[in-house]
Amino acid sequence: MKAEILSLLRRTDDYISGEELCKRFGVTRAAVWKVIKGLQQEGYGIEAATKRGYRLISLPDVFSAEELESRMSTEWAGRNLVFYESTGSTNIQAKLLAEEGAPSGTLVVAEQQTQGRGRRGRTWASPAGANLYFTLLLKPDFEPDKASMLTLVMALAVQSAVTEVCGMQAEIKWPNDVVINGKKVTGILTEMSVQGEYIQHVVIGVGVNVKVQEFVPELEGKATSLEQESGRQVSRAALLEKIMEYFEADYALFVKKLNLSLLMEAYNAALVNCGREVRVLDPAGEYTGLAQGINEKGELCVKTADGKLKKVYAGEVSVRGVYGYV
Numbered sequence: 001m002k003a004e005i006l007s008l009l010r011r012t013d014d015y016i017s018g019e020e021l022c023k024r025f026g027v028t029r030a031a032v033w034k035v036i037k038g039l040q041q042e043g044y045g046i047e048a049a050t051k052r053g054y055r056l057i058s059l060p061d062v063f064s065a066e067e068l069e070s071r072m073s074t075e076w077a078g079r080n081l082v083f084y085e086s087t088g089s090t091n092i093q094a095k096l097l098a099e100e101g102a103p104s105g106t107l108v109v110a111e112q113q114t115q116g117r118g119r120r121g122r123t124w125a126s127p128a129g130a131n132l133y134f135t136l137l138l139k140p141d142f143e144p145d146k147a148s149m150l151t152l153v154m155a156l157a158v159q160s161a162v163t164e165v166c167g168m169q170a171e172i173k174w175p176n177d178v179v180i181n182g183k184k185v186t187g188i189l190t191e192m193s194v195q196g197e198y199i200q201h202v203v204i205g206v207g208v209n210v211k212v213q214e215f216v217p218e219l220e221g222k223a224t225s226l227e228q229e230s231g232r233q234v235s236r237a238a239l240l241e242k243i244m245e246y247f248e249a250d251y252a253l254f255v256k257k258l259n260l261s262l263l264m265e266a267y268n269a270a271l272v273n274c275g276r277e278v279r280v281l282d283p284a285g286e287y288t289g290l291a292q293g294i295n296e297k298g299e300l301c302v303k304t305a306d307g308k309l310k311k312v313y314a315g316e317v318s319v320r321g322v323y324g325y326v
Contacts, residue, residue, distance in 0.1 A: 001025050002035050003069035009046065009056035010070055017053035063129075063236050068109060071241040077136065077251070078107035078244040086128070088115035090135035091191060091205040097137060098193070098201040104139035107244070131225075132208040132236045136247065139201050144194045146258050147202050148314065149298045151176045151190040153250050154204045156263060158186050159270050161242035162208070166230045171272035173326050174291070174300045175314045178208075179272055182326045183224035185209045206243070210234050222325050261296040268293035272326050273319065278302060280310075281318040291319075 004025070008016055021032045036054055040046050045058030065083035072078050080103055087093050090108040092115070097106055112128035138150070155176040162170040162178060162185070173179050178186035187207045193200040209225035211234075226234045253262040260267065268274050273291040280287050280302060289302035289310065299311040300319060312319060320326075 001027065001031075002038065003066040005032070005035050006039060006044070006056075006066055006070035009044075009054065010059075012055075015049060015053040015055045020053070061233065061235055061237075063111065065109075067237050068240060071237055072244065073241075074244050074248045076105040077248040078105065078240075080106045082106065082108045084108070084110040086110065086112040086114060089113055089205070090133055091189060091203050094135040094137045094203040094205075095191070095193065095201070098139070098203070102137060104137065104201075106137040107134060108137070109134045109240070127213075130209075130211040130213050132206070132210055132240060134240060135203050135205040136244075137201060137203055140199055140255075142199070142255070142258055143197070144192065144199050147190070147192045147199060149254065149260055150202060150204060150251075151188055151314070152260060152267060152294070152298045153254050153263065154188055154190070154206060154247060155186075156267050156270065157243050157247035157250050158188070158206060158208065160246045160266075161239055162186075162226065165239045165242055166226050166232075166234060168230055170270070172267065172270045174271060174273050174294065174319055175298065179326060180224060180226070180229045182272070182324070183229075184222060184325070185224055185226055185229070208236075208239065210236055210239070257296075259296040260294065260298050264294060264296060273300070273321070276321065276326075279320045280312055281320065282312075283317075 005021060018029050018032050022029055036046055042062055043060030044056065047055045047057050065081060068083065069081050082097065087110045090110050090113065094108045110133045113133050152175055155172050155178060158178050159170045159172050168180065171179050176188040177184050185208060189205040190202065192202045209223065210227060211225060212227050213225055215223045250263055256262060271293060274293045276291055277288060278291045287304060289304040292301040292303055294300055295311065299313050302310045302312055304310060
């Protein structure tokens with residue numbers, strides 16, 4: 001009830017009467033007042049007026065299950081939300097929930113991760129209060145070979161949300177790193193469970209550096225945070241709300257064709273590598289070329305010096321700028 005009352009207050013400019021809240025939730029006035037008092041104690045500015053009711057007049061920077069639930073306006077993405085103050089890994093928790101029957105669109109969010117992971121087994125530092133850590137669970141009805149493209153769909157959603165919320169241009173370093181001013185702010189890890197020819201579930205884990213923070217020496221100059229680059233406070237809750245909105249819309253375009261043809265233009269417009277010389281670190285042999293953007297499969301098209309067009313599949317291949325990270 002707490003999240004529902006907060007959602008109503010957030011979406012209503014005028015007062016909501018205590019009587020209306022009592023009828024809507026089938027509770028007493030004392031129960032409604034207890035919720036209002038609790039929200040006020042958490043920092044929400046709620047004005048109470050005799051014979052008029054309650055009105056939300058200011059919002060604190062709160063990151064909680066109720067705050068996140070009250071913000072969700074999507075149809076399915078993030079509507080079933082599971083929040084942890086601390087957990088090993090949101091991806092691991094999402095997999096466990098999937099096995100227990102959690103629906104597609106379940107969103108697992110943590111204030112802190114103790115075993116955060118990146119690609120290829122790398123650790124992802126996940127301290128409390130500093131960043132945004134979440135995993136979206138999907139149970140898609142398509143072939144397993146299409147699932148890898150979901151990483152790019154999420155990257156585009158994050159890039160769009162960061163650009164809107166922070167008011168500065170975020171870009172994508174192929175395939176799924178979101179960067180600002182050439183430095184990484186987001187990591188995405190997609191994992192899939194398959195039985196036979198069918199997908200049981202896909203989990204897409206995302207970590208976004210939000211607050212001003214220090215990075216380990218090997219990441220100095222390569223990683224940054226949203227607040228360090230924007231110079232202003234960024235609400236993690238508002239950012240997650242927008243990511244879910246963009247992902248739901250982009251996912252709908254993806255499933256129409258089961259490829260990225262309807263998202264290619266937006267993705268390539270945000271692609272920091274596009275039109276730049278890149279170094280492809282392929283186990284079969286390193287080479288350089290000019291990045292042309294992605295195709296409908298999400299492969300990066302690279303034109304080499306001899307005029308050949310090579311298609312780079314993410315897998316075990318890395319792409320770097322010739323003179324640095326991007």
